Amino acid sequence: MEDSTLKRFGVSMEGHLLRKFDHLVQQKGYENRSEAVRDLVRDALIQQSWEEEEQIVAGSILLFYNHHQRNLLDELTKVQHDMHDFILATTHFHLDHASCLELIVVKGKAKDIQQLSNKLTSLKGVGYGKFTVAPVEQV
Numbered sequence: 127m128e129d130s131t132l133k134r135f136g137v138s139m140e141g142h143l144l145r146k147f148d149h150l151v152q153q154k155g156y157e158n159r160s161e162a163v164r165d166l167v168r169d170a171l172i173q174q175s176w177e178e179e180e181q182i183v184a185g186s187i188l189l190f191y192n193h194h195q196r197n198l199l200d201e202l203t204k205v206q207h208d209m210h211d212f213i214l215a216t217t218h219f220h221l222d223h224a225s226c227l228e229l230i231v232v233k234g235k236a237k238d239i240q241q242l243s244n245k246l247t248s249l250k251g252v253g254y255g256k257f258t259v260a261p262v263e264q265v
């Protein structure tokens with residue numbers, strides 16, 4: 127049976143990170159830090175369970191990068207061609223003189239999509255990557 131009693135544990139983090147976290151807690155309307163942490167942990171666990179399973183998921187990978195970064199455009203293209211089966215669409219936005227935003231819409235087994243996301247976000251020059259997927263209901 128699930129243990130639903132509340133347990134306490136201590137969390138340490140840098141002051142600047144905590145200030146930002148408190149700001150997030152306030153913005154999202156959480157009652158307190160504990161409620162926000164619980165929500166984040168649930169999200170992480172759901173994401174983790176999809177990765178392990180053969181669950182079909184769909185969603186997006188957002189990549190922010192500087193297109194002047196050496197070899198980055200070639201690498202991005204190569205990874206996407208290698209894993210083209212999982213990519214439904216790619217849209218590129220030029221944000222300013224140097225900054226680009228790439229939106230990649232993906233669908234496939236969670237473990238494959240996770241691997242694709244890891245490959246893309248770990249490329250040198252990708253400043254920020256955001257990976258969001260949800261399960262596709264099977265009929």
Ligand code: NI
Pocket residue numbers: 193218219220221225226227
């Ligand atoms: Ni661009």
